[in-house]
Amino acid sequence: MAHQHMRKERPGHTLQTSALVHEAYVRLVDQKQVQWQNRAHFFGIAAQMMRRILVDHARSRQYAKRGGGARQVSLDAVAIVSEKRAAGVVALDDALISLAAIDQRKSQIVELRFFGGLSIEETATVLAVSPGTVMRDWTLAKAWLRREMAGGE
Amino acid sequence: MTPERWQQIDELFHSALEHESSERAAFLGRACNGDESLRREVESLIGSHERSESFFEAPAGDIAAELLAGRQAQLAAGQYVGHYQIVSLLGEGGMGEVYLAHDIRLGRQVALKRLPAQFTLDADRVHRIKQEARTASALNHPNIVTIHEIWQADSSHFITTEFIDGETLRQRMVAGRMKLDEVLDVANQIASALAAAHSSGIVHRDIKPENIMIRPDGYVKVLDFGLAKLIEQKNKSFPGLKESADRPNQTTKGMILGTVSYMSPEQAKGEKVDERTDIFSLGVVIYEMIAGQTPFASNSMSETLANLINAEPQPLSHFVANVPDEIQRTVLRMLCKNKDERYETIKNLQKDLRINEKTLKSRSSEIKNSTATLPATRGTGKQTTETRYGFFAATQSTETASRSFARRITHQLNRSWLLFPQLQEAFCFSNGRSKATDLNR
Numbered sequence: 001m002a003h004q005h006m007r008k009e010r011p012g013h014t015l016q017t018s019a020l021v022h023e024a025y026v027r028l029v030d031q032k033q034v035q036w037q038n039r040a041h042f043f044g045i046a047a048q049m050m051r052r053i054l055v056d057h058a059r060s061r062q063y064a065k066r067g068g069g070a071r072q073v074s075l076d077a078v079a080i081v082s083e084k085r086a087a088g089v090v091a092l093d094d095a096l097i098s099l100a101a102i103d104q105r106k107s108q109i110v111e112l113r114f115f116g117g118l119s120i121e122e123t124a125t126v127l128a129v130s131p132g133t134v135m136r137d138w139t140l141a142k143a144w145l146r147r148e149m150a151g152g153e
Numbered sequence: 154m155t156p157e158r159w160q161q162i163d164e165l166f167h168s169a170l171e172h173e174s175s176e177r178a179a180f181l182g183r184a185c186n187g188d189e190s191l192r193r194e195v196e197s198l199i200g201s202h203e204r205s206e207s208f209f210e211a212p213a214g215d216i217a218a219e220l221l222a223g224r225q226a227q228l229a230a231g232q233y234v235g236h237y238q239i240v241s242l243l244g245e246g247g248m249g250e251v252y253l254a255h256d257i258r259l260g261r262q263v264a265l266k267r268l269p270a271q272f273t274l275d276a277d278r279v280h281r282i283k284q285e286a287r288t289a290s291a292l293n294h295p296n297i298v299t300i301h302e303i304w305q306a307d308s309s310h311f312i313t314t315e316f317i318d319g320e321t322l323r324q325r326m327v328a329g330r331m332k333l334d335e336v337l338d339v340a341n342q343i344a345s346a347l348a349a350a351h352s353s354g355i356v357h358r359d360i361k362p363e364n365i366m367i368r369p370d371g372y373v374k375v376l377d378f379g380l381a382k383l384i385e386q387k388n389k390s391f392p393g394l395k396e397s398a399d400r401p402n403q404t405t406k407g408m409i410l411g412t413v414s415y416m417s418p419e420q421a422k423g424e425k426v427d428e429r430t431d432i433f434s435l436g437v438v439i440y441e442m443i444a445g446q447t448p449f450a451s452n453s454m455s456e457t458l459a460n461l462i463n464a465e466p467q468p469l470s471h472f473v474a475n476v477p478d479e480i481q482r483t484v485l486r487m488l489c490k491n492k493d494e495r496y497e498t499i500k501n502l503q504k505d506l507r508i509n510e511k512t513l514k515s516r517s518s519e520i521k522n523s524t525a526t527l528p529a530t531r532g533t534g535k536q537t538t539e540t541r542y543g544f545f546a547a548t549q550s551t552e553t554a555s556r557s558f559a560r561r562i563t564h565q566l567n568r569s570w571l572l573f574p575q576l577q578e579a580f581c582f583s584n585g586r587s588k589a590t591d592l593n594r
Contacts, residue, residue, distance in 0.1 A: 042459055088208055102159055140166055142209050143202035
């Protein structure tokens with residue numbers, strides 16, 4: 001059987017993800033005045049940007065769904081599962097803001113892990129703490145955020 | 154909540170988790186010592202911890218595709234779309250699904266591509282794309298796949314092309330390592346397709362292994378000429394991005410073309426691109442054919458971005474023994490971040506590729522057994538250094554074993570530079586005061 005035009009792109013490397021990366025890249029490159037102090041600094045900013053882009057997008061999607069952008073044909077085909085995800089991202093953003101007020105480091109860990117896609121070890125390096133600490137913080141932060149997000153529904 | 158209280162909750166939470174679930178209640182009863190609100194708080198967090206919830210399991214980068222994409226139902230075998238009958242699904246990716254279909258009017262097999270629903274196009278744009286696709290097809294070049302038709306049914310756009318019975322370059326790389334002469338042969342054929350297109354003013358914009366087919370007879374066919382333009386539109390319908398106030402020089406000119414790993418820096422920036430973007434992407438493809446991995450892609454999106462912006466590719470000699478210097482120079486020149494430093498035209502590149510082929514032939518006895526020493530790994534995702542070098546060691550002759558070991562150490566050091574501050578200077582960061590704090594929400 002022929003396998004013509006097979007597009008076995010890895011998950012996370014689809015066009016849509018590229019759009020996200022593209023945006024983050026442009027934003028990073030456009031920060032001309034920023035002098036990257038080090039790699040950790042770069043990752044911190046990159047994760048923040050990923051968060052903003054995704055949350056902006058998720059919020060605008062919710063807004064569109066409520067009628068604000070009813071004329072945007074491109075949003076019509078959006079599946080329910082994505083709506084749930086969009087709502088989840090917005091709820092997470094809100095919950096993270098609350099978490100940051102209680103525990104800044106745990107909130108940062110979630111930002112780096114979830115939005116920045118960093119591993120436990122990379123996160124530990126960026127924050128200059130041990131991987132064990134990141135693991136513990138990550139566990140509690142997830143439990144706390146889940147509860148917070150469930151309560152907001 | 155006071156920090157002390159939170160600290161207390163934090164510690165109790167982890168201590169409780171270390172206990173068997175049957176003993177937790179008793180443990181918490183003792184530990185909380187009558188503080189009921191503390192106990193309730195910790196119990197509720199443990200309850201939340203134990204609830205199965207996959208939200209955090211996939212990093213945001215992975216769910217982004219889901220978030221941003223519209224989904225549409227797949228076409229079923231036997232179903233008719235226009236005068237085409239669907240035979241089977243061949244694959245799907247960021248640019249939609251591809252089906253094998255039967256053209257009932259002309260009685261031939263075609264590849265039918267359906268674009269994702271969000272690529273809604275205005276008539277003017279479709280017209281221009283068709284023009285370009287037609288021009289590309291009219292080149293009638295042996296290395297360019299012919300586009301038959303671009304058309305619309307209901308709300309979807311379809312593209313039918315010549316059906317090629319072969320494998321993609323991605324599949325070829327996954328199947329096993331490529332010898333340098335094969336690499337150069339494939340590179341030459343791609344370059345030949347690009348030269349023909351460029352001379353007609355067409356830039357491909359999306360050169361990557363998935364867009365390159367290899368037929369069993371060795372012919373290389375480049376897919377989707379001009380089609381990358383289809384998705385430039387998307388930038389305008391990406392609502393969340395318009396709002397951001399902190400984007401100086403916001404470009405609406407361009408949009409992502411191709412997957413990140415193969416993008417030229419100017420493309421990643423959304424700038425206007427010319428032929429030299431294809432030269433860069435082809436450079437990434439050649440690099441990958443030889444090294445088994447792309448020069449800038451990494452495990453996380455952040456790191457890929459960092460590499461795109463700052464990192465120089467590792468020399469090919471890190472991955473493969475005996476790559477002639479000429480080939481190395483050619484590839485590195487293709488990968489220059491500044492397009493003015495790359496080959497100016499594909500014709501200039503072709504000249505060097507041919508010289509490379511000659512050099513390789515003249516040295517063939519010397520390098521006969523030192524082809525791409527590493528298996529292509531991209532298709533299967535991450536591969537550990539250990540695995541990779543396990544293979545490396547197994548394929549090296551004893552006389553090169555010590556060199557291989559040295560390379561291994563260097564490579565591992567390079568990989569773990571994240572963990573060594575002194576290696577970070579390799580990353581070209583400058584010191585200075587940050588003004589980026591205003592990025593905080």
